[in-house]
Amino acid sequence: xxxxxxxxxxxxxxxxxxxxxxxxxxxxxxxxxxxxxxxxxxxxxxxxxxxxxxxxxxxxxxxxxxxxxxxx
Numbered sequence: 001x002x003x004x005x006x007x008x009x010x011x012x013x014x015x016x017x018x019x020x021x022x023x024x025x026x027x028x029x030x031x032x033x034x035x036x037x038x039x040x041x042x043x044x045x046x047x048x049x050x051x052x053x054x055x056x057x058x059x060x061x062x063x064x065x066x067x068x069x070x071x072x
Contacts, residue, residue, distance in 0.1 A: 010060040012052035018060060022053045027071045044072045 011017045027045035029037065036043040045068055050060040062068075 010050070012055055012057040012059040014052055014055045014057075016052050016054065018050055024051050024053055025049070025071070026051055042072060044068060 009017045012023070014022075016022050026049045028047040028049060029043055029045050033043035033045065046063070048062050048067055048071060049058045050062075051058045
């Protein structure tokens with residue numbers, strides 16, 4: 001990765017980037033999606049938020065269909 005790509009990578013205020021072990025990906029569901037999960041049916045998230053577990057900052061979100069499919 002060159003310096004230009006590293007500068008564009010989203011990071012939290014602690015300096016943790018996507019893929020770091022202290023960064024959690026949190027799926028966001030609609031009401032119907034949460035209801036489906038509660039009764040045992042898989043649901044596709046509408047968005048993925050990335051949160052640092054140290055500073056609790058949500059520093060990136062995505063609605064990319066390829067990423068959402070990985071969380072389905």
